[in-house]
Structure formats: structure tokens, C-alpha cells
Amino acid sequence: MPVPVRGEGTLRRADGTIGVPTRRGMDCREFRETFSDYVDGLLAEADEVRGREHLGACVCCRRFEHGYRAGVRVLQGLPTIGPSRDLGARILHRIRRQPALPVVAGSYGFTGALLAVTFAGFLVLDLRGHEATPAPDATVLVERLPASPTFDVDSDADLITVHFVRGDGDLLQSDPYAPLPSLDLFASSRVRFVAPAVWSGR
């Protein structure tokens, strides 16, 4: 039995026994702290020797290590659980109900370019359509445009007042996204609202 070193690195266990350090300095606490590395053989050579010597000297840690290895052997010997017969079929069935995987090999570039060109074409046509047909029944009047930006405390944007003159067709009524008219009693036949605009600097 090794001669215990007094007072240094002793470990009082839950059952009242005290782990004693061996001559070479590894005590129970250090052994438990490095136990995982010891099991996996990741300790430096010198530390591994110290660990082995500690095991040779300390009955508690020897039981601990032996019990661990035996437990893992039992665990690894447990029968594996086989999947139920139809598990694979169920997985494949669910996958077949999903849309097919897009094919990636080489065709992405061409398909992407084709889509981009088509989209750009639609966009241009759409914009031109908007330019060609100005709203016939509404006139937009910019009442005041400041020469330089004015910054107030709350916002970086300056305000532009825009008047919409109501035409024959009620454009605002038919547009679900149109801003609600403000209750301005002095606007008479006009609808007035104030929209924030970002100053462009020009």
C-alpha cells in the first residue's frame, strides 16, 4: 500500500471514506477529473502512468474504473433495436408524396439565367405599361417642395404636402391600398394628406 500524504489532495467521499493521494501525486479527485481522458487514452504518457499507479493503489478508484468498463460492456452488448418492417416503406412513401428534388448537376446556371431574363422581360413590359397609362381621373399637384431639406426633431424626412384632386372616377375608393383621406374641413372638394419623403439632395 502507498504511504498516504497528509492533508494534500485528500477527497472525502459521500460514504465517509477518504481518498488518499499516492506517492506519485495523483489523487482520487484528479483521477476522476481526468477519467474520461484516461478511458480514451488521451492523457499524456506521464499522466497515464500516474493514473495507472493510482489505480493500483486506490481500491475505490479501481472499483470505479472496473465498474465503469463493465457497465459500458453491458451497454454495448444490449440488443440493437430493429426498425419495424414498414419503417423504410413509410419513409419512402412520405417522400414520394413530396415534390421531387431539383436536379443540381450543371443545369442550374442555364435555368437560372433563363428565369432571370424572363423575369426582367416581364418587369420591363410591366413598367412600360404603367408609364403609358397615366391615371386619367386624378391630378397630382405638388404644393410645396422645400429648396433644402428641413430636419425636425422626430424624423430625418422632410414633409411634402400633396393634394389629390378628385376626378370623375373615384380612384381612391377603388384602390384598397390608398391612404385614408384626412378629415380636413378646409379642403372642400380636395382630399389632403401629408406624406413623408426622403430628401434626395437634388
Next chain:
Amino acid sequence: MDTALRASNKSTTPALLRSYDGLDDGTVVRACLEGDGRAFTELVLRYQTRLLNFVYRSIGDRERAEDLVQEAFIRVHRHLQRFDQSKKFSTWIYTIASNLAKNELRNRSRNPLVLFQTVKKNWEADHRPLQFEDVRSRPDDLYRKRYLRELVEASVAQLPEHHRVVFVLRELEGKSYEEIAEITGCNLGTVKSRLNRARNSFAIIVAPHLD
């Protein structure tokens, strides 16, 4: 188990799957991405048992484990284009399964249920049907083996969830520390620390019974 499955599968569909025998996962995944449906079947065959055991050990419920494995494969199929082919496929699929198991445990802790398996275990102990004597093994040996198995399974189940996953990945799946770190989304230091704690806890529970 995998071998048995493969063998039984070969007997029924020999031409379908033999072409992927011996090929690494990366090749099978590439074939899958190129639109070969048989390649995905091969991935299912390769991983269903391993994933099932991993998830079962993590959550302790076989039926639910099958559901989660199924869900894992659905996700693999859905996101296969996102898989970084410079990495290991096994690590990726285990990551998905591990996350599903983690979610399951989290949900379970919010809505605790008594598992039927837990009830069934007690029932089996008291109401075991009459069995003929097995002359090959002594009853006390059989009893001890069964006791040890149950003890070890219970010991694993007692580990905290984040320790248990690391422990199962290391001891049962044989994953490296780096793979475990990737699967669990932890750094290497955390993995080492958790594994050490898990091993210590396991030994403390098991060692007194295996002396």
C-alpha cells in the same frame, strides 16, 4: 441488423440496390441530388437502424423514436441541397436526429406523460407468463443478466439529457469528439466536460452493482 435488412432487401430487389454496395455516403448523396431515387432508398437502408437506436437511447421510447427517425429522413430529403458535401453525411444526419430528440425531450418536460413502457415493465415483472425451463442457462445467471441490462439502461436514462446524448454518441455510436461537437453544436471543451461528467455519473450508479 443492417446486414440482415440488406440481405432481405437484396433477395427481393437485387438489381435496385446492389449498385450502391461499397460506395461511400458522399457518392450516394451525389447520386441522390442528381435525381436517382434509388440512392435515397440506400441512405434509408444504411441509417434507419443506427438512427433508431441512437434516438431510442436518447429519449427512451421506441414508438416515438421511429416517428422521429421518419421525420429525420424527411428533413434530410427536403434539405439535401443544403448539405455541405465536403463534410461527413453521417454527422449531418445525426445532427438532425439529435435536434429532433432534443426537441422531443423539451416538449416532454413541458407536458409530462407516463410512458406505457414504464407501466409495462412493472406489469412484466409480476405477471410474466409461464415459461419452459431453458436448460442451457441457469435461472440465476439469466436473472443476473437481465438485471444488469435493466440497470445499465436505467443508468443511462438517469443521466441529464445533454450528458446522455454525448455519452450515447461516444460509447454506443463511437463518434469522435469533433463529430460529437458538430452534432450537438457545442465546442470541444464542452463536449469533453460533459462526457467526463456523464462517465463519472454512469460509473457511480453502475459500479456498486458490477463489483
